[in-house]
Amino acid sequence: xxxxxxxxxxxxxxxxxxxxxxxxxxxxxxxxxxxxxxxxxxxxxxxxxxxxxxxxxxxxxxxxxxxxxxxxxxxxxxxxxxxxxxxxxxxxxxxxxxxxxxxxxxxxxxxxxxxxxxxxxxxxxxxxxxxxxxxxxxxxxxxxxxxxxxxxxxxxxxxxxxxxxxxxxxxxxxxxxxxxxxxxxxxxxxxxxxxxxxxxxxxxxxxxxxxxxxxxxxxxxxxxxxxxxxxxxxxxxxxxxxxxxxxxxxxxxxxxxxxxxxxxxxxxxxxxxxxxxxxxxxxxxxxxxxxxxxxxxxxxxxxxxxxxxxxxxxxxxxxxxxxxxxxxxxxxxxxxxxxxxxxxxxxxxxxxxxxxxxxxxxxxxxxxxxxxxxxxxxxxxxxxxxxxxxxxxxxxxxxxxxxxxxxxxxxxxxxxxxxxxxxxxxxxxxxxxxxxxxxxxxxxxxxxxxxxxxxxxxxxxxxxxxxxxxxxxxxxxx
Amino acid sequence: xxxxxxxxxxxxxxxxxxxxxxxxxxxxxxxxxxxxxxxxxxxxxxxxxxxxxxxxxxxxxxxxxxxxxxxxxxxxxxxxxxxxxxxxxxxxxxxxxxxxxxxxxxxxxxxxxxxxxxxxxxxxxxxxxxxxxxxxxxxxxxxxxxxxxxxxxxxxxxxxxxxxxxxxxxxxxxxxxxxxxxxxxxxxxxxxxxxxxxxxxxxxxxxxxxxxxxxxxxxxxxxxxxxxxxxxxxxxxxxxxxxxxxxxxxxxxxxxxxxxxxxxxxxxxxxxxxxxxxxxxxxxxxxxxxxxxxxxxxxxxxxxxxxxxxxxxxxxxxxxxxxxxxxxxxxxxxxxxxxxxxxxxxxxxxxxxxxxxxxxxxxxxxxxxxxxxxxxxxxxxxxxxxxxxxxxxxxxxxxxxxxxxxxxxxxxxxxxxxxxxxxxxxxxxxxxxxxxxxxxxxxxxxxxxxxxxxxxxxxxxxxxxxxxxxxxxxxxxx
Numbered sequence: 011x012x013x014x015x016x017x018x019x020x021x022x023x024x025x026x027x028x029x030x031x032x033x034x035x036x037x038x039x040x041x042x043x044x045x046x047x048x049x050x051x052x053x054x055x056x057x058x059x060x061x062x063x064x065x066x067x068x069x070x071x072x073x074x075x076x077x078x079x080x081x082x083x084x085x086x087x088x089x090x091x092x093x094x095x096x097x098x099x100x101x102x103x104x105x106x107x108x109x110x111x112x113x114x115x116x117x118x119x120x121x122x123x124x125x126x127x128x129x130x131x132x133x134x135x136x137x138x139x140x141x142x143x144x145x146x147x148x149x150x151x152x153x154x155x156x157x158x159x160x161x162x163x164x165x166x167x168x169x170x171x172x173x174x175x176x177x178x179x180x181x182x183x184x185x186x187x188x189x190x191x192x193x194x195x196x197x198x199x200x201x202x203x204x205x206x207x208x209x210x211x212x213x214x215x216x217x218x219x220x221x222x223x224x225x226x227x228x229x230x231x232x233x234x235x236x237x238x239x240x241x242x243x244x245x246x247x248x249x250x251x252x253x254x255x256x257x258x259x260x261x262x263x264x265x266x267x268x269x270x271x272x273x274x275x276x277x278x279x280x281x282x283x284x285x286x287x288x289x290x291x292x293x294x295x296x297x298x299x300x301x302x303x304x305x306x307x308x309x310x311x312x313x314x315x316x317x318x319x320x321x322x323x324x325x326x327x328x329x330x331x332x333x334x335x336x337x338x339x340x341x342x343x344x345x346x347x348x349x350x351x352x353x354x355x356x357x358x359x360x361x362x363x364x365x366x367x368x369x370x371x372x373x374x375x376x377x378x379x380x381x382x383x384x385x386x387x388x389x390x391x392x393x394x395x396x397x398x399x400x401x402x403x404x405x406x407x408x409x410x411x412x413x414x415x416x417x418x419x420x421x422x423x424x425x426x427x428x429x430x431x432x433x434x435x436x437x438x439x440x441x442x443x444x445x446x447x448x449x450x451x452x453x454x455x456x457x458x459x460x461x462x463x464x465x466x467x468x469x470x471x472x473x474x475x476x477x478x479x480x481x482x483x484x485x486x487x488x
Numbered sequence: 489x490x491x492x493x494x495x496x497x498x499x500x501x502x503x504x505x506x507x508x509x510x511x512x513x514x515x516x517x518x519x520x521x522x523x524x525x526x527x528x529x530x531x532x533x534x535x536x537x538x539x540x541x542x543x544x545x546x547x548x549x550x551x552x553x554x555x556x557x558x559x560x561x562x563x564x565x566x567x568x569x570x571x572x573x574x575x576x577x578x579x580x581x582x583x584x585x586x587x588x589x590x591x592x593x594x595x596x597x598x599x600x601x602x603x604x605x606x607x608x609x610x611x612x613x614x615x616x617x618x619x620x621x622x623x624x625x626x627x628x629x630x631x632x633x634x635x636x637x638x639x640x641x642x643x644x645x646x647x648x649x650x651x652x653x654x655x656x657x658x659x660x661x662x663x664x665x666x667x668x669x670x671x672x673x674x675x676x677x678x679x680x681x682x683x684x685x686x687x688x689x690x691x692x693x694x695x696x697x698x699x700x701x702x703x704x705x706x707x708x709x710x711x712x713x714x715x716x717x718x719x720x721x722x723x724x725x726x727x728x729x730x731x732x733x734x735x736x737x738x739x740x741x742x743x744x745x746x747x748x749x750x751x752x753x754x755x756x757x758x759x760x761x762x763x764x765x766x767x768x769x770x771x772x773x774x775x776x777x778x779x780x781x782x783x784x785x786x787x788x789x790x791x792x793x794x795x796x797x798x799x800x801x802x803x804x805x806x807x808x809x810x811x812x813x814x815x816x817x818x819x820x821x822x823x824x825x826x827x828x829x830x831x832x833x834x835x836x837x838x839x840x841x842x843x844x845x846x847x848x849x850x851x852x853x854x855x856x857x858x859x860x861x862x863x864x865x866x867x868x869x870x871x872x873x874x875x876x877x878x879x880x881x882x883x884x885x886x887x888x889x890x891x892x893x894x895x896x897x898x899x900x901x902x903x904x905x906x907x908x909x910x911x912x913x914x915x916x917x918x919x920x921x922x923x924x925x926x927x928x929x930x931x932x933x934x935x936x937x938x939x940x941x942x943x944x945x946x947x948x949x950x951x952x953x954x955x956x957x958x959x960x961x962x963x964x965x966x
Contacts (some may be wrong), residue, residue, distance in 0.1 A: 045567055045609050046597065049560035054625065057557045079535045082527035083561075083599075083630060083646055089523055102589050107599065109584040110634035110645075119524065121561075121585065121599070131523050147532065151630075152561060156588035167588075168561055 020351075023289050027233045032162070034283055038292045038352050041162040048160040048167035052276070055352065058300035059279055060170060064150055066202050066298065067172065067274065070194050076146045076174060081128040083151070084119035089127045093252040096126060099219020103155040105167075121154040126220065126245075126271055129175035130253035137177060137267060139258050144183065148174040163280035164237075164488050171275035177255065177267040181246050184268035185223070188244040191272040192225045195240035203278065204295040204403035205229050205285050206411050207239060208434075208483055210459030215443045218271075222246040228458045228483065230411045231284035234432025236458045236487040239281055242272035280488065285407050292353030293375055295403055296396040303333040303392060304349045308342055308361030319360050322370070322388065329389040331396075350375060355399050356392065376402050415483070417465075421472055424484060425453050434458065434485040440471035441479030449473050449484075458483040498829075501767050505711045510640070512761055516770045516830050519640040526638040526645035530754070533830070536778035537757055538648060542628055544680050544776065545650065545752065548672050554624045554652060559606040561629070562597035567605045571730040574604060577697020581633040583645075599632040604698065604723075604749055607653035608731040615655060615745060617736050622661065626652040641758035642715075642966050649753035655733065655745040659724050662746035663701070666722040669750040670703045673718035681756065682773040682881035683707050683763050684889050685717060686912075686961055688937030693921045696749075700724040706936045706961065708889045709762035712910025714936045714965040717759055720750035758966070763885050770831030771853055773881055774874040781811040781870060782827045786820055786839030797838050800848065800866065807867040809874075828853060833877050834870065854880050893961070895943075899950055902962060903931050912936065912963040918949035919957030927951050927962075936961040 020037060021029040035041045040056030052060065068078070084107060091097045104120040122128065133145060152170045160166045174191065178184040192209060199205040207227035217224035221243040229239045250256070250266040259265050286293040296302050303326055307319035319335055326333035336345045342359070349357045359371040370388065372381040376399050383391050414433030418424035424435045439445070439457065450456050460480045471478045498515060499507040513519045518534030530538065546556070562585060569575045582598040600606065611623060630648045638644045652669065656662040670687060677683040685705035695702035699721040707717045728734070728744040737743050764771040774780050781804055785797035797813055804811035814823045820837070827835045837849040848866065850859040854877050861869050892911030896902035902913045917923070917935065928934050938958045949956045 042610065042614065044560050044606070045564060046560040046562050046606075049562060051560065051606075051610055052558040054555035054557050058555070060558075061556065077532035077536070078539065079532050080530040080538075080630075080648065082522050082524040082529065083632070084524050084527060086523060104589065105585045105597075106587040107583045108586045109596075111580050111582065118587075119583075128522070128524075128529075132520065132529055136520065152558075154561070170558065 020289065020291065023232065023287070030287075031280075031283060034287055034292055035162045040279065040283075040292075048157060050162050050166045050168075052170070055300060056279065059282070059294070059298055060276055062298040062300065063202070063278065064172065067198055068150070070198060071148055071172075071174070074146075074190070074194070076148050078149060079147050080149055080151070081122075081125050081132065083122050085122055085125075085127055086117050086119055088117060089131060090120055092127060092130070093220050093249050096220035096249075100124065100155075103157065105154045105156050122151075123153055123155045124271075124273075125149070125151075125153075125173055126175065126249060127253075129271075130249050130255060130269075133177050133255045133267065133269075134253050137255060137257050140179060140260055143177060143179050143257060143267065144187070145177040146174070147176065148172055161280075163276055163283070165277075169276050171273050173273045174271060176270045177250075178270070179257075179259070179265070179268070181222075181244075181268045184246065184270050185244050188223070188225060188242045188270045188272070191270070192227065192240075192242040195242070195272070195274060196227050199227060199229070199239060199278075200404060202295065202297045203282055204400055204407060205239065205281060206404065206408040208411075208459060208461050209463075210461040210483065212241075212459055213439070213441065213446060213457045213482065215446045216457060218243045220245060220248060222248060226459050228485075229281050229285060230414060230434065230485075231281070231488065232287065232410070233284070234414050234428075234434075234485070236434065236485045237277065237281045237284065238458075238487065239278055240272070240274040243270060245269040245271070284488075286403055287353070290347075291351035293403070294353035294355060296355040296400050299353065299355050300332065301334050301352070301354050302331055302396055303356045303358060304354045305333060305335040305358045305360065306342060306345045306349070307335070307337075308359060308364075310337075310339070312362055315360065315362055315365065318365050322358065322360060322385075326389060326392060329393070331389070331392060346373075355396060358392075374399055376406070418472060419468070421449075424472055425455065428453075428455055428484070428486065432486075434483050436461075436465060436481065436483055437472040438466060438468045438470060438478035439480060439482040440474055440476045442474075442476075445471060445473045454486055455484050456487055458485050458487065498767065498769065501710065501765070508765075509758075509761060512765055512770055513640045518757065518761075518770075526635060528640050528644045528646075530648070533778060534757065537760070537772070537776055538754055540776040540778065541680070541756065542650065545676055546628070548676060549626055549650075549652070552624075552668070552672070554626050556627060557625050558627055558629070559600075559603050559610065561600050563600055563603075563605055564595050564597055566595060567609060568598055570605060570608070571698050571727050574698035574727075578602065578633075581635065583632045583634050600629075601631055601633045602749075602751075603627070603629075603631075603651055604653065604727060605731075607749075608727050608733060608747075611655050611733045611745065611747075612731050615733060615735050618657060618738055621655060621657050621735060621745065622665070623655040624652070625654065626650055639758075641754055641761070647754050649751050651749060651751045654748045655728075656748070657735075657737070657743070657746070659700075659722070659746045662724065662748050663722050666701070666703060666720045666748045666750070669748070670705065670718075670720040673720070673750070673752060674705050677705060677707070677717060677756075678882060680773065680775045681760055682878055682885060683717065683759060684882065684886040686889075686937060686939050687941075688939040688961065690719075690937055691917070691919065691924060691935045691960065693924045694935060696721045698723060698726060700726060704937050706963075707759050707763060708885075708892060708912065708963075709759070709966065710765065710888070711762070712892050712906075712912075712963070714912065714963045715755065715759045715762065716936075716965065717756055718750070718752040721748060723747040723749070762966075764881055765831070768825075769829035771881070772831035772833060774833040774878050777831065777833050778810065779812050779830070779832050780809055780874055781834045781836060782832045783811060783813040783836045783838065784820060784823045784827070785813070785815075786837060786842075788815075788817070790840055793838065793840055793843065796843050800836065800838060800863075804867060804870060807871070809867065809870060824851075834873060836870075852877055854884070896950060897946070899927075902950060903933065906931075906933055906962070906964065910964075912961050914939075914943060914959065914961055915950040916944060916946045916948060916956035917958060917960040918952055918954045920952075920954075923949065923951045932964055933962050934965055936963050936965065
């Protein structure tokens with residue numbers, strides 16, 4: 011049968027998760043490898059997901075007064091070098107332009123890995139007075155990091171993202187804004203992607219190059235590994251001092267601004283795949299699915315059947331539902347499997363008998379449940395079920411997250427838990443970099459974050475036994 | 489007075505058009521120079537114009553079945569070299585990445601100047617059968633061309649655009665699609681940007697590197713010079729043969745696809761400035777203006793005045809009108825001049841006397857006309873006037889275009905007309921490249937296009953006197 015045949019071509023999710031992931035990316039036509047080593051082609055279906063993510067997230071940004079702009083894609087080497095920690099963090103991953111046309115450049119240019127330095131240069135020239143603050147800017151662009159090993163969406167030499175860069179009067183305001191943006195991300199992940207997260211702060215070794223504090227939303231994938239889903243950084247006045255970004259306050263005093271940056275990238279598509287997907291394929295959250303509903307006419311050669319199916323599809327579209335109809339010459343079985351592979355949240359099967367009974371069959375991608383539904387007010391039924399699917403996908407992911415965070419008292423215990431059961435471990439840490447480094451090298455386990463929500467009441471570091479500084483979520487990560 | 493003072497800072501449009509242009513770009517905060525030579529920073533107000541252009545044009549594309557995707561920003565040198573004419577046309581302007589991280593690359597990578605070669609590489613791998621055709625793809629990205637002299641929006645080393653790339657069964661279908669896209673651009677320019685154009689075909693010397701035929705929409709700027717506003721190319725099977733893009737037709741025969749590409753860039757913002765602007769500043773067409781209506785409360789300290797102004801602004805926003813209120817501590821006179829400088833199509837002045845009389849004063853940016861309007865159903869009045877403004881801006885530009893296309897019989901006559909009166913000249917041409925080259929070198933006049941709409945009935949080339957091949961629109965251009 012077509013159906014089984016198609017599914018057979020995907021590696022079992024429990025057998026080889028990495029291969030399952032690559033199969034989904036390829037079979038659902040999200041991404042294609044290119045002749046450019048380490049760079050991916052985002053195919054129309056994958057890009058449509060990114061468009062739905064970016065359009066919705068952009069609305070959230072605009073609601074809080076953020077404006078979009080566009081900085082150059084190149085950074086002169088001297089500009090990149092202005093903030094010491096920053097250049098150390100990024101220069102090993104830079105792609106360098108050395109020639110323009112037929113001439114060698116006087117100064118080589120880095121293809122932006124991130125744009126703090128460009129925004130700083132702009133702010134230095136445009137911020138004069140407290141009246142110019144806050145500056146809340148963002149750009150939707152691609153950036154380049156010369157990674158050695160790459161994987162579609164998760165790690166590629168070029169990826170798409172948004173990077174917000176803001177300037178404020180002081181450190182208090184920038185800290186508040188940093189947390190505000192972290193919450194924007196967490197809410198967006200919950201409300202649009204059905205992904206629950208742990209909010210927290212990065213330890214010093216894991217924070218962004220040049221930041222005073224980095225905050226993160228960490229999601230748990232199906233295999234129990236973490237994916238850092240978005241980050242928000244408070245720079246304090248570090249960059250401002252390096253770039254001399256000063257303003258006159260109300261009293262005529264010259265002060266340094268305090269800055270933030272925050273980003274979410276196409277990596278998040280990797281998270282969507284790995285949080286929700288299953289052995290049938292991709293499973294897309296309804297609010298960002300390019301196709302929310304696919305109508306499958308059962309008897310393609312029955313003109314009345316075809317007509318009714320088309321009418322139904324138009325009806326749903328008029329209500330703003332992203333509906334489509336499968337008119338290919340494949341069998342219904344193939345079409346069912348195909349719609350599941352592509353992760354379409356809801357399938358509507360309509361055949362001659364359904365038309366007779368003024369009904370259709372709705373099939374949920376999340377539960378595989380078949381629901382015989384009257385055609386009367388079908389638009390409302392579909393909208394309600396899409397919402398239910400979203401909620402159920404979120405609750406399922408939340409349950410998986412909660413059930414896979416465990417506590418540990420000793421290092422051995424922690425390693426055993428993560429190796430055997432996967433997931434995260436909640437434990438205490440002394441906060442020293444050496445201790446984290448040792449753990450990472452010996453076990454490949456890293457600190458994911460210092461969670462905002464604390465649960466432990468213990469006093470010693472799980473790694474070295476010295477007095478603990480804070481509670482940490484440990485895990486392996488993408 | 490504030491008002492005059494502000495305007496005085498702009499160069500007079502009739503005295504020095506080039507300087508006027510730069511003043512507008514700077515004073516309306518569209519663009520800022522960056523530390524990256526030849527690259528611009530598109531500031532929030534300028535970028536918001538681009539967002540309105542791209543969102544609306546993207547809808548037109550999607551309506552005809554075009555899907556978005558994302559190709560890598562790099563092109564390996566060997567890939568760029570596959571189509572001979574294409575590489576010759578673009579390699580003198582390429583920026584080259586030679587190092588990734590700390591290592592020299594085995595093969596240098598060009599930062600895309602355009603992406604025909606990348607799409608061809610993708611099509612070669614994904615098109616197998618007639619069922620896969622047509623492929624109608626597009627991407628919204630920035631591209632890089634290493635220009636020697638640059639000007640904001642008009643010519644910069646990096647610019648934003650959309651590039652559509654399609655594959656079809658045969659040359660007839662690709663030719664039809666090329667013309668279809670040219671019409672999409674012409675309609676978009678008319679309906680959203682209030683810019684009239686001349687549609688036509690480029691002569692052989694002016695066509696795109698690798699194209700069989702290039703079509704263009706040419707607009708006339710305030711100074712009579714042309715700006716090529718969008719182009720659409722039919723490649724026939726040239727690229728397909730170079731890249732071996734073949735498909736099996738219904739009869740099992742292996743055939744080359746036939747391709748097109750078409751693009752519109754941030755240059756068009758330059759056209760908006762130069763077609764519509766005047767001595768008061770920018771003049772934005774209502775349907776793409778980031779702010780369509782600005783409300784100016786006359787007595788800022790009168791609480792009732794302020795309250796009513798805010799209510800009015802909210803009312804307009806609820807109707808989907810992009811309205812804002814000027815709450816800065818500047819004088820009304822300054823605010824009026826500022827709203828004109830920024831090209832906001834409609835200003836609403838509201839003072840205590842207006843409130844008493846249940847009215848407001850609408851001031852049109854295009855005609856400076858002041859219209860006392862009842863507050864009753866003000867949303868409808870505003871919408872109607874915005875439409876009138878759009879129509880009037882289009883008609884004004886159309887009149888300027890029509891009045892400045894002249895006919896000439898001899899070369900001397902043509903040069904005299906263009907030098908003294910500016911604008912375009914309609915004349916006959918023999919079609920040979922040498923003749924065009926000579927004209928360009930001696931007079932800086934070029935062939936803009938072979939217009940679809942022909943008007944002449946003459947037989948000899950205006951340059952060399954030999955038998956003419958076609959009618960041409962001549963002019964100087966940006």
